[in-house]
Amino acid sequence: MDSAAERVAALLLAFGAGGAGNDHGVSDLARAVGRERSQVSRMLKALERGGLVEQDPQTRRYRLGWSLLVLASSAGDSALLRAARPALRRVVARTGEVALLSVQRGNRSFTVLREESTQSLRAGGWVGRSSPMHCTASGRALLFDSDDDLVEALTEDDLRMPISGPAAPRTVDELLERLHVERDRGYAVASEEVEIGLTSVGVPIRDHTGTLIAVINISGPTSRMIGRIDESARRLCIAAAEIETALQQPFQRETGTPAGRTTRTPTGSRPRQPR
Missing domain, CATH: 3.30.450.40 (GAF domain)
Incomplete structure (x- = not known):
């Protein structure tokens, strides 16, 4: 039987598996680690409280948190x-x-x-x-x-x-x-x-x-x-x-895009490209 630490490690590693992007649904993660959805959901909530993952308030999908990074x-x-x-x-x-x-x-x-x-x-x-x-x-x-x-x-x-x-x-x-x-x-x-x-x-x-x-x-x-x-x-x-x-x-x-230095001024929220 695997330990709680091994289950958490497998769940975190699942975020980087498959190349499916940065955000993952609970069901997708449950399938990836071979666990019940309810169990994975509880693990994700605990990881979220610890700052290791975060949930998008709109899509309800999870991504790795900056605390982990x-x-x-x-x-x-x-x-x-x-x-x-x-x-x-x-x-x-x-x-x-x-x-x-x-x-x-x-x-x-x-x-x-x-x-x-x-x-x-x-x-x-x-x-x-x-x-x-x-x-x-x-x-x-x-x-x-x-x-x-x-x-x-x-x-x-x-x-x-x-x-x-x-x-x-x-x-x-x-x-x-x-x-x-x-x-x-x-x-x-x-x-x-x-x-x-x-x-x-x-x-x-x-x-x-x-x-x-x-x-x-x-x-x-x-x-x-x-x-x-x-x-x-x-x-x-x-x-x-x-x-x-x-x-x-x-x-x-x-x-193959030519390298170029982005320039900015304090006015305007987006960078301006040099002409």
Whole structure:
């Protein structure tokens, strides 16, 4: 008889088997591991609570969670983490603030990479931390491609029971108004929204298809950050373009597409190709 650990390992390995994509239904996974659907469903719920898998709120299908990918990064970096690390280090060197890489996990912004600042007074999330999407720069930047209905669905629980700073949006209408402005200019700013004295700026990162996959942001004390929001946004746009270029390289080698550096300005949520 196999152990519980062996059953969990077989279930996690089933996510990568067959080349059927990243998302899997409970029935498909049950067939893959030869178990009852109810048993696999219970295992998936336990893994979801531990952050090892996550369920799409619309399709109800499962995919591997970023907690698992962060854990695996110590053995071998994913393409995103590998591409982002040097860019984050350059941001820290040029701004003096903490730089973070975040992805969407359910209805949360989830930090997967952090580069420290040498400043004695530092701020920002840590790897493995989940944050609300409505009142953080990383969270709102992750919502740039979401329509209003999806934004409301992802944030309604947090807006109903707000645990945030004094400047955070308190209603869906206020959130959408703020998000529409940030989407047009290409970066999000959250000042005094998570907590008093903290300001952060976030810029989205896209893959070669234009899909928003992550956000790079810097966080620091409002006393240092508030006078250089535009400068910070420019730095982050450069870093996001560097990450996107690094992510495109394997795709370009595979397709024969000529390599080219993506350029960005803080205005506009999508990267602009050089003419």
